[in-house]
Amino acid sequence: MSYSDKNKALEEVRVEIIKDHVCPELENTATQLVFGDGDPNSDIVFIGEAPGKSEDETGLPFVGAAGKFLNEMLETIGLKRSNVYITNIVKYRPPSNRDPLPEEKKAFLPYLQRQLEIIQPKVVVALGRHAGSCFLPDLHISQDHGHPKRITLAFSDHKLTIVLLPLFHPAAALYNGSMRQTLLDDFALIPGIINKLSSVTVSI
Ligand code: URA
Helix, strand or coil: CCHHHHHHHHHHHHHHHHHHCCCHHHHHHCCCCCCCEECCCCCEEEEECCCCHHHHHHCCCCCCHHHHHHHHHHHHCCCCHHHCEEEECCCCCCHHHCCCCHHHHHHHHHHHHHHHHHHCCCEEEEECHHHHHHHCCCCCHHHHCCCCEEEEEECCCCEEEEEEEEECCHHHHCCCHHHHHHHHHHHCCHHHHHHHHHCCCCCC
């Protein structure tokens, strides 16, 4: 799919979320839908948990304090926000920034899968346990962070194999020195994973 076809298809998914009134309670309390941002042609998609206050105000994912840290980490591996695609599992801000509920994650999962089907990334970086457990139900983020796993996503008429990299959530690591360093160390794995996937023999 071309860049503009991908953007068009993503826009259809965005409109469908609004039309379907996914999680009407969240829709009522949130200012707006926070769908996604970045390059739909990127090989890397970052998935967070849900918009916070700044994201709810701007309509863009990861633009508050956690987003600034995410931008800094991207820079450490030579990437900018505009080089990757960023979204969340839950696309409306939960009231008072509470954790997303299991049924909210379940309701939004088909739309996230559609986003991935359109973008066709090689690597999906799950930021935090809420995003990671959508793909790996038995995920234990404290043990599994920084361990890339090959997983296959099944769509109606085809499959897509990706590498899922579960990481700590940047907001959790922001004010915790050792978690922050762990997250930076895990981030440093991303270029190696991409390089390995670009070579002929892949063995992750
Ligand atoms: N935290 C998230 O998980 N997502 C955002 O978009 C912002 C903060």
